Amino acid sequence: MEKAVLITIGDEILSGNTIDTNSNFIASELKNIGIKVSQIITISDEIETIKNTLSAAFELGDLIITTGGLGPTRDDKTKKALAEFFNDEIALDEFTFNHLKGYMERRGRLEILERNKEQAFVPTKSVVFQNHYGTAPCMMMEQNGKLSFSLPGVPYEVKPLIKDQIVPYLKEKFKLNYIHSRIVSVVGIPESILADTIEKWELALPENISLSYLPVGTRVKLRLTASGENEAALKQQTENEVQKLLPLIKDNVIAVFEDKIENILAEMLTERKLTISTAESCTGGELAKMLTSVSGSSKYFLGGIVAYATEKKIRILNVSKETVHQFTVVSEQVAQEMAKGCQELFDTHIALSTTGVAGPGKGEDGKEVGTVYYTIRINDQEMTSKLYMPHLERLDFMNFVSQKVIQDLVGLLINS
Amino acid sequence: MEKAVLITIGDEILSGNTIDTNSNFIASELKNIGIKVSQIITISDEIETIKNTLSAAFELGDLIITTGGLGPTRDDKTKKALAEFFNDEIALDEFTFNHLKGYMERRGRLEILERNKEQAFVPTKSVVFQNHYGTAPCMMMEQNGKLSFSLPGVPYEVKPLIKDQIVPYLKEKFKLNYIHSRIVSVVGIPESILADTIEKWELALPENISLSYLPVGTRVKLRLTASGENEAALKQQTENEVQKLLPLIKDNVIAVFEDKIENILAEMLTERKLTISTAESCTGGELAKMLTSVSGSSKYFLGGIVAYATEKKIRILNVSKETVHQFTVVSEQVAQEMAKGCQELFDTHIALSTTGVAGPGKGEDGKEVGTVYYTIRINDQEMTSKLYMPHLERLDFMNFVSQKVIQDLVGLLINS
Structure with a gap:
């Protein structure tokens, strides 16, 4: 199987200012065409570092993809490093320059600045893939049959370059093994007990199928990844293994195909x-x-309501003042009334509600940070639960709770 | 300045299944105490790979932090690699075992499984930092005055370990230079023109201050990072450079301290x-x-309304049926009526509205994917704008538009 190394160039990632989402996207696209990423390396924007990393990467992989360091500003040095590494020179590429002029004209910027013109200078040995959403082109270089692609770092320039140009190119260039992944989502069982439960099955898996545990909140995703030459055979082989797995954990399985909980729910809601x-x-x-x-x-x-202020909960969602007064706004009773009011307002079969304290400051009624009540109302039935997650930061808390609510809803729908 | 190398261990990152958010968090925490991350490396969960990477990392940095590969399941091999690398053995640590028992008892899991007990086995030379939010402890090892910390991979276990235990430890252990960062946020000027405008100023920056360009949507953040021994002097020095910068770009600056646009807005709204x-x-x-x-x-x-269905826009936000009929639901007019209805419903000074087609499917009225109208209503004044972003994926689109709306609001508030 072809191996890839991803190199992310940029101090903004190393300083913790920006999360590297490009590598995730590229790795996932490569996996789909059977290329395995063996390392992801983030380095700073220095010529020597870039050259050393390229050199190490060519030892490790057959395919190198770099992102970042191609902007028009002074702190971007990737292109210079590329030319030095490949013993090449940088020269103006007329075709790329014309593409750039067209790109800028369409955006009403008629005067091409010197700095932008610099972006049409590329190593003379490179094959250029034009960038339709930005000014820095993608450059491909070859060394002993191995390839390197250098892309800009802006995610929405990276995505179309990878999807529309590089992936199709690689598919044609290499004769690739098929990769097939299956995710089985499991809830209500701790990872260690799950591992014990399916240990024998795991040890008996064929060599071309590997298993990973991916915990997401209170859910564990079991991922089987199979590789082989025949797509249909691979799918059948994986399906057979899943069929052996399911009886072992059948009370805990909430999905056998879809990956994200919101997609699992989407299928259920659409179908029903x-x-x-x-x-x-x-x-x-x-x-x-x-x-x-x-x-x-x-x-x-x-539709949905974000009723942050208590008074809005009362007025728009019809939560009773007495309930708030008696039980406080972060309570089982308010969660229930919110769900009921929401169901009526939007006239839906299902309504979900949350009320809690995300922190770091205490809520208006002094409830502990990390406390949340949520109600799932399906037609005239409802379930209300409480979570206490004091260790989560604000955004993580919002995400964890939302995941859990959807997950519980999926659980209820499965059993109804 | 101390240099750190972060190692992320786990196939779930390499396969593109999970985004590595730990490295971002750790890098940002280290930056605050003056430790620079020189590389971030993501590798697979294989003993030889882990050992080789540790070896290379000890060449590069004074401090290594690994995350991942410490779970109770079969695919986690970090601990074994650690013991081999440091010529050490793994043995049961009684203190850690008692901590683990307490942790599990508090969660009502009285029977300690063999697999969990394994988590109290650590290299004998390690110093253990107990994990209060999970079962895998953090292990510190030392080699020639350099340190390595091995943490589990779950983000909400990583965060408190870093913040509450490792950062305070490092602060005391090393005598660190202060680091001071300032962000100046700029809008309405392309990166290349900005670079030209401030080139002379940039070249004249003192040696201990570096500049980075961080583009976010249609905004560019200029980050100055200064390092030195005296905190107060450093702040003053940075402030002086910012004061030289501001006159060069004064019409385009929207914030000189805060980083995230929602925080910039938060300050303005609270103050006013x-x-x-x-x-x-x-x-x-x-x-x-x-x-x-x-x-x-x-x-x-x-509060907020997510009025996804047209009928809800009409009923809850008081958008007129005729307006929808005449101009379609994705129109300037509907955006305006949504903002007005929202302002009345929640009785707020400001109301923001968005109506558009996130894709990938076309909207109900056939408007092009990537089209959005948004209205910013402040008291009885309003501004409506249109964006056309066909190249963004669904989630990126939702994020880009939200960023832009808040950014425009900040711009309007500055000038009012």
Whole structure:
């Protein structure tokens, strides 16, 4: 199997200022065409470091993809390092320059600045893949049959370059093994007990199938990754292994194909023609965002309310003042009334509500940071739960709770 | 300055299944205490690879932090690699075992499984930092005055270990230079023109101050990073350079301290005692989530509506049926009516609205994917804008639009 090394160039990642999302995207795209990423290395924007890393990467992999360090500003040195590493020179590429001029003209920037013109200078041995969403082109170099691609660092320039140009190129260039992945999602069983339960099955897996445990909140995703020459045979082989696995953990399985919990839910809601709405307090919109992040969610998600202020909970969601007064706003009873009010407001089969204290400051009624009540209402049935997660930071808390609410809903729908 | 190397161990990152957020968090915490991360390396969970990478990392840095590969399952091999690398043996640590028992008892899991007990086995030369939020302890090893810390991979176990235990330890252990960072946020000027405008100033910066360009959507963040022995002198020196910079770009500066646009807005709203609400369609809750991600946002954010279905826009936000009929739901007019309805519903000074097509499927009225109208309404004034971003994926689109709306609001508030 072809091996890839990803190199991320940029001090903004090393300083903790920016999260490297490019590597994740590229690794996932490469996996789909059967190329395994063996290392991801983030380095600073220094010519010697870039050259040394390229050299080490060519030892490790057949394919190198670098991102970053191609902007028009003074702190970007990737191109110079590339030319030195490949004993090449940088020269103006007319075709790239024309592409750049067209790109800038379409954006109404008629005067090409010197700095932008510099972006049409590339190593003379490089094959250029034009960038349709930015000014820095992608350059491919070859060394002893191994390839390196140098891309800019902006994620929405990286994505189309990889998807529309580099992946199709690699597919044609290499004769690749098929890779097939299956995810089985499991809840309600700690990772260590799960591992004990399926140990024999795991040890008996064929050599071309590997297993990973991926914990996400209170859920564990078991991923089987199989590689082989025949796509159909591979799928069948994986399916056979999944069929042996399922009886061992059948009470805990919540999905056998889909990966993300919001996608699992999307399938269920679409299939059963159910609609859903949300009423959020401490999750602040994250729950709605998670549901609407699925393409096609407008079929089942009718809307949501973020009722942050207590008075809005009362007025818009019809939560009773007495309930708030008697039980405080972070309570089982308020969660229930929010869900009911939400269901009525949006006229949906299902309504979800959250009320809690994300922190770091205490809530208005003095409830402990990390406390949340949430209600899942399906038609006229409802379930209310409490979580206490004091160790999570604000954004992690919002995400964890939203994941858990959707996961519980999936669990309820499976059993109904 | 002390240099650190971060090693992320785990196939789930290499396969593109999980985004590595730990490195970002750790790098940012280290930067605050003046430790520079010189490389971040993600490798697979194989004993030889881990040992080789440790060896290379000890060449590069004074401090190594590894995350991942310490779970109770079969695919985690970090501890074995650690023992081999340091010529050590693994043995049961009684103190760690008692801590583990206490941890599991508090969670009602009285029977300690063999696999969990294994987690109390550590290299005999290691200093253990107990994990209060999981079962895998953190192990510190020393080699020629250089340190390595091995942590589990779960982000909410990593964060408190780093913040509460490792950072205080490092502060005391090393005598560290102070690091001071300042961010100046700039809008409305392309990176290349900005670079030209401030070139002379940049070249004249003192040696201990470095500059980075960090583009975020349509904004560019200029980060100055200064290092030195005296904190107060460093702050003054940086401030002096910022004061020289500002006149060069004064029409484009939107913030001179805060980093994230939602924090910049938070300061303005709090200071001016303004309240805000949101009415979202295509951003699906992301805008509300971005606003509520700021601690203390309940002071100004009163609530939001995600009105996904057209009928809900009409009923809850009071958008007129005729407007939808005449102009379609993705239109300037509907954005305006949504903002107005939202402002009335939540009774806020400011209301933000978005209506558009996030894709990949076309919207119900056939508008092009990537089209969005948004309205910013402040008291009785309003501004409506259109964006067309067909190249963004669904989640990126939701994020980009939300960033832009908040950024425009900040711009309007500055000039009002």
